[in-house]
Every structure is written in structure tokens, then in C-alpha cells.
Amino acid sequence: MLGIVRRKVCAKGLPVTVPGETLRFFRPVVHALRNYSSAAKELTVREALNSALDEEMSADPKVFLMGEEVGEYQGAYKISKGLLDKYGPDRVLDTPITEAGFTGIGVGAAYYGLKPVVEFMTFNFSMQAIDHIINSAAKSNYMSAGQINVPIVFRGPNGAAAGVGAQHSQCYAAWYASCPGLKVLSPYSSEDARGLLKAAIRDPDPVVFLENELLYGESFPVSAEALDSSFCLPIGKAKIEREGKDVTITAFSKMVGHALKAADILAKDGISAEVINLRSIRPLDRATINASVRKTNRLVTVEEGFPQHGVGAEICTSVVEESFGYLDAPVERIAGADVPMPYAANLERMAVPQVEDIVRAAKRACYRSVPLAAAA
């Protein structure tokens, strides 16, 4: 969370070191960055989200932000830093700690035609408001046959942080993504964060936007195009982060970073992994995933959340339904352990996917793993 991590970025398989300028203090960055030369700019995910919120609030007076500590505290994770000063207390609203109440109020405001961004300090707290997300927001356009649409964004950190224990570590991607009427996005890089959040705010349907606390401080290069205030990424399209030909690895959010590291390690063993950054959990980009598997013939799905009925389960089924004949090996699934998140660091490490887990699963899929001990 603190500090900015310099990353080695792989573009088309060639290692590239990102040039030096990293931004330590956030200011609305767009104008400052435009003065730089053509070298790639770096932005932390936090800055990316902040700039996206800033630009969308500036462009559309109907957009407003509400949640706990978003205003005077500058955001529990400083995502909304500076926005209260810029837009005032009518548009950046600190709420009491009453998720059911303020989420319902946000949805009601969206019914009327405003465009609320409702922040959950973490998505664990969204469970207190889940009736409004599902029954009041997701289903309204359908039940009203199109009369009441709900242009709302529910955003906040999702999944495990570090050492926060069982009640503060759950990943909600699978739960929300199973619900028709919702769109569910999960960015990885700063470009993802900017483009997807801007798209989510502009989208006329309810969007659940799953961020990751541990990614907020990570820095990524961002193209000039991505820094433009009109920049939006399409909802429902995955990104091929790294092309490969031997095995497909799907991931979202923080796990994309792990998958890329795993791909580096696999490359040393002669396995060329294609890493797909899902970006959109619902709609799920089945076309990209299946096209990749038809090319590589092997699949490893990676997610942080609980394995049963998870995102990987849906991806596996999609591939079995659409591309069964192309599979040369059973689909491998890497997910969080089937346990509430423990606190002790060693147990926590065992509960969350690590890079070596992804490497091992990919090797299994390639029939390159160490044989299992004899069962007898």
C-alpha cells in the first residue's frame, strides 16, 4: 500500500524497464502529465481511480460520490483524495456507518436519474446492503420492463488484503457476477482502473467495481491515450496481457500480476503461457477465453476467492461447453483455499494463491509436472 513499486513490464514477450518518473503525491494529473515527452507515464492504481472519478465528476454534474470517509478523511484508502475540496459536500458525501441505508439511498437517487458512485470501504460490508444491490438495483430495469434503469456504480476494495482476517478478506466476484442485471468489473493495472471506472460511471446499468487494496499503491505505465479524459475501456472484453501458445492462464485483479510472474517462470522452462486479464467478470468474455484455449489447448483459471461455485468454475464450464474437443488436458483451477481467511501469516499464505501454485498447475496442464506419489 505504501510506496510505489517499480515493475518489469512484459510487452509482447520482451522485458521492458519502465522509465523513471513516478508520481508520489497525487494532484489531478492530466494536465501535468500532458507536458511530459513521449515516454510512458506511470500512474499508481490509486491515482488512476482518483483521476477517473475526478474527470467523470467534472464532465457530468449528475455524478456524485458517497460512502464512509470519502470526503473529509480523503477516502479510507485515499482514492477520493482532493474530491471534496474540488466538488464540495453536495457531491462528495460522508455517510454514517449504515450500508443498508446509504446504499438504498444511492439506488433511489439513481432511480431518479442521478449517477451515484457508492463506495464500500471493503466489499465485505456490501453484504449489509446486498439486498439493494441485487433486488433494488440489478433487477429493476427488468421488472419495470425498461422504465426504471439504475445508472449506479458500487465500488471498493475486494478480496484479501494482508492480515485482516476472515471477516475482511472475502472475494465477492462470483456472487455478484452470477446475477443478471449487474455488470461486474475488476481492474488490474492503472489503465484498467481508469478505463473501466470511467466506463462504469458512464454505463446506464448497475456496475459492481471490484478493486484490490494491495494494488492501490502499485505503479503501472499508462499511455497518453489512457490519460485522455475521454478514455474508456469496453465493458465485457478481456485483455491478453501476454501472448503465449502452450497454456492459457485466466486471472483478474491482483492475480493477473501473479499470473504474469508465473508466465516468466514458465518461460524459463520452455512453456509459453498466454495470460488473460479478464477485466470483466460479467459479462464474461467467453469468446476471448475460448479462442485462447483453442490455440493453446490447455487452461489454468486463477482467482483469489473461494473455489466452490467460483469464477474459475464458470470459465471451466464455458470451455468444456464450447471448446471441449480442443482441450488436451483437464482444466486446472487455482483459487483461494476453502477456508475462512486465517490471520497467522503462514496460514494466510497457504490460503491465498501464490505464484508457485500457478506455475505448478500450468505444468500439470502441460503434463510436465513431477508425478504424484503412488497411491497404494
Add this chain to the structure above:
Amino acid sequence: MALIPRSSAAAALLRPLSSAAATASGIRHVTTDTTPITIETSVPFTAHNCEPPPRSVTTTTAELLTFFRDMSLMRRMEIAADSLYKSKLIRGFCHLYDGQEAVAVGMEAAITKSDCIITAYRDHCTFLGRGGTLLEVFAELMGRQAGCSKGKGGSMHFYRKEAGFYGGHGIVGAQVPLGCGLAFAQKYSKDETVTFALYGDGAANQGQLFEALNISALWDLPAILVCENNHYGMGTAEWRAAKSPAYYKRGDYVPGLKVDGMDVLAVKQACKFAKEHALKNGPLILEMDTYRYHGHSMSDPGSTYRTRDEISGVRQERDPIERVRKLLLSLDVANEKELKDIEKEVRKEVDEAIAQAKESPMPEPSELFSNIYVKGLGAEAFGVDRKEVRVTLP
């Protein structure tokens, strides 16, 4: 209902004005007039943390007659829905409002279609009050294309956004924070309008209601919470569900008013008062003391947790339509036959709407997949057997 003209001018108006209009054959036309008259409510308002509005309500004979007609229409509609449900043309849930008509009608008389109303699932009459048609009601109940939600919502999901009616909600209590959200948006947009969020005595104990009320009071939202206290939350009497059934007081720091919900003029007065208050001072609670003749829904006979004597007692002493009938008769606005003719007309309207609704077709199969999103983005949606049925959402 006490008839105390507040001025001698008004007293003069209570004389039949239509004597000159009587035809030679002695048939007298129903008289209505838009000259203001004043009627006292039967029961005074009880206030919590505010000054109650006066008992004398300004109205006109024209308005009283529309009250009679509108409530009769609602009554007949609900009774017809009962028959349709029993003949299995309406399925699932059906929560009827007969007995509570004065709340819907009195509220409409005090507000405009720019003000918003949101309620729970007992919404047929509220929808009608907001300008919905009988055809839209019956067709929706029977799951037909001509329904207000094109047959996809059902009894609990009527909406009429253009007239400020935001549903129609099935989850008890959820509509209250939603209503406070509408009020937030009205204030944000500087519309100078208010939202009435209706809920029952059962929903009054919901935590989210107090969460929303807290925020509404903090942010001075023009939200009016209206507890339609019909004294039973499904089969549970109010005294068994609420430690304090003084719902108008439950807002604590939020002022409240207790209103005779069977008196359409009292409802009108209270809603007018509430709107003025909310625009200036933020949220207010109105408790409407009302009653439903039917059970909670069509699955509930309504007589296992209350006596038939109680039900018939309310019908005799407090029925909202009978009250207005007596008032119209005593003011000589109309005679018995004329009022019966209105009821016959209303019955005919309802029957015609039902016949028309029965003609409306069921939705096309493709409607299964419409309106999931505003922008489907080309995503796929699947039927039960995804190898058989899959569509691309536009």
C-alpha cells in the same frame, strides 16, 4: 364527519346550487362546484415534535365527488382482482388495498405528479392514483403485454416513472431508503418537490428505515415517511411486533403526525402539511391509521388473527367511501341514486378494462431476454438449456 361551515358564505353554498338546473321532469344533475368549502376532520391530528395542522380542511364539492369516484374505482378494482385471482387468472402474490383507498386518494389531492411516491407491494391503487389505467393494472396482474410492466413485473412491480411513481417493491422496508434516495435526488436537482415513501406497520421496525431516516434528517432531505398502519403485519398484530406501536413517534428527532387514514380529507390535509414541512425542514413521519378488509394477500383469509366482528365493525363505522357518500348526501351535492349511478359506471369501467386486458396477449418469448440491461453490449444470455437457447443482448 362534522359539517361546520367556517363562514356564512360557505354556509350559503351548502344549499343545493342546482335547483335552477333541475329539468322539468324532476331529474336533478349532480352538482359540483369549485368554490372552496371547509370541512372538519372527524378526529384531530396528534403531533410529535411539531404543531399539527388545523382540523378544518379546504375542499370543494367537485373534489369531494372525485374522491368518491376515485375511491369507488379503486374499491371495485381490488374486488375484481380478488375474483380474477380465485379464477386463477392472476398468479403468485396479490396484496389488496380495499379499505385503505383514502390514503392513496387523499395523498394525490395534496401533491403533484412531480412529487414522488414509492411504496411496497400493496401498490395497485397507488399506481392508479398516479395516473395508471385499469387496463395497465389488470393486464399486468394477468401477465399480459398491455400491463404497465409489460407482464414482466406482476402485482408487486407496478411503476409509472413519468408520473413520479417508483414502484412497487417486494422486499419489506427496502422502499424506504429508496424513497429517501429519491428525495436526495430531488434536493440535489433543486426541483422543490418531495417524496412520499410508504410502508406498513410491519416494515416500521426495519433497521434500514432508521438508517435512512438518520441520513435524511442529517442531510435535510425532503422525504416524508408514511406508515400505512393497518394494524397487522401479515398475521402479526402491531402490539406483537412493535414494543412501541406509536409509529409517528418512532422518528424521535424527526417530527411526526398521526392521521385518521380512513378520512380522505384528513389525509389530504396531512400530506399538504407534510410537503410544506419537508421542503423547509427535512423529513417527517405520517402515521395513517387505516385498515385492510382483505387478508395480507390472497393466500391469507385474514380472519385467523382478527375477528370478523372487527372487520365488519370497521366497515360500518369507518369505511372511507361511506364517509364521503354521507358527506356528499348531507351537502346535497348528489342523491343516493346519483351516487349509485357513479358506482355502476365504475363497475362498468372495471369490467370493460378486464375484458380488454384478457384480450391482451402474453409477452413474446423474446421478452424473456429484454430489459436485463439498458446496454447489453453484445453479451450473451442463456436459456435453461444453453445449447438450445442463447441470445446476444443488444
